[in-house]
Amino acid sequence: DTGVSQDPRHKITKRGQNVTFRCDPISEHNRLYWYRQTLGQGPEFLTYFQNEAQLEKSRLLSDRFSAERPKGSFSTLEIQRTEQGDSAMYLCASSLGSGRLNEQFFGPGTRLTVL
Amino acid sequence: AQSVTQLDSQVPVFEEAPVELRCNYSSSVSVYLFWYVQYPNQGLQLLLKYLSGSTLVKGINGFEAEFNKSQTSFHLRKPSVHISDTAEYFCAVSEKTGTASKLTFGTGTRLQVTL
Numbered sequence: 001d002t003g004v005s006q007d008p009r010h011k012i013t014k015r016g017q018n019v020t021f022r023c024d025p026i027s028e029h030n031r032l033y034w035y036r037q038t039l040g041q042g043p044e045f046l047t048y049f050q051n052e053a054q055l056e057k058s059r060l061l062s063d064r065f066s067a068e069r070p071k072g073s074f075s076t077l078e079i080q081r082t083e084q085g086d087s088a089m090y091l092c093a094s095s096l097g098s099g100r101l102n103e104q105f106f107g108p109g110t111r112l113t114v115l
Numbered sequence: 116a117q118s119v120t121q122l123d124s125q126v127p128v129f130e131e132a133p134v135e136l137r138c139n140y141s142s143s144v145s146v147y148l149f150w151y152v153q154y155p156n157q158g159l160q161l162l163l164k165y166l167s168g169s170t171l172v173k174g175i176n177g178f179e180a181e182f183n184k185s186q187t188s189f190h191l192r193k194p195s196v197h198i199s200d201t202a203e204y205f206c207a208v209s210e211k212t213g214t215a216s217k218l219t220f221g222t223g224t225r226l227q228v229t230l
Contacts, residue, residue: 004158033217042119042205042220043159056217091158095216102147102209102216106158 002026004107006092012113013082020078021110025094032075033104034067036060037089049075082114117142117208121221128228130198136191136224138206146208148189149218150180153203162204165189176200201228 005024013019025032030051035043046065047057051072061067064082069075079086089111093104120139128134140146147166151159163174170182180191189206203225207218 031216035218040222042207042222043218045217045219048217093159093218103161103164104218106151106160108156108158111156 004092004094004105006090006107006110008110009108010111010113012115014115015082015084017082018078018080019082019112020076021090021092021112023075023077023092023094023107025074025092026105027073029094029096029105030072031095031097031102032069033093033095034075034077035091035093037091037109038087043091046077079112082112084114087112087114117144117146117210117219119206119208119219119221121206121224123224124222125225125227128196128226130228130230131195133194134192134196134200134226136204136206136226138189138191138221140187140189140206140208142187142208142210145211147211148180148182149207149209150174150178150189150191151205151207151220152176153205153223155202159205162191196226196228198228198230200226202226 007022033048034046037043049069064080067077089109091109092107095102095104118141149164150162153159165172165182173179178193203223205223206221
């Protein structure tokens with residue numbers, strides 16, 4: 001299967017703990033996006049990478065959140081000192097480029113529950 | 116900045132009946148338009164997209180949508196729904212210009228198909 005994969009699929013953690021999620025994009029895709037989806041809402045943009053460069057971050061991405069894409073392949077999203085409000089589905093997507101090529105393919109998501 | 120409005124949070128319909136899911140958008144620049152479907156506990160799958168050209172676009176699973184620039188709408192239709200179409204449907208836009216190409220989603224419409 002050459003689609004976008006995310007790991008883990010589910011994560012339950014206690015408030016104050018750190019968590020890290022991984023996303024493996026489609027291999028030839030140079031763009032990688034992170035979105036957050038809370039219950040009953042559409043996905044909201046968090047950040048995106050072109051190759052290894054992080055080019056945009058949403059205001060939703062507080063300083064407790066950090067994302068990396070060290071070699072322009074997989075990406076990690078870390079949340080430090082988790083809060084109950086961080087409970088959500090975290091979606092990763094990848095695309096081949098921008099504009100007309102920006103068909104974003106989504107992974108299955110990581111569902112985070114903060115107790 | 117752009118925004119997407121999906122006025123109907125839920126649409127109940129009987130199997131084999133036609134359905135229309137409404138989407139209106141607002142943007143100061145030209146946009147690309149997308150419809151995604153999300154099945155329970157899964158990521159998003161692209162149904163169809165409007166990039167340019169013919170305003171009537173056909174997608175997978177028998178869905179189609181019509182772009183109306185004057186009304187800034189991109190409504191999704193299917194002439195005869197099936198039980199398996201039960202899912203959450205999201206309308207999304209991305210800017211044609213600039214480097215971001217992030218997707219801005221509506222809040223979703225839950226399509227519930229019953230016998």
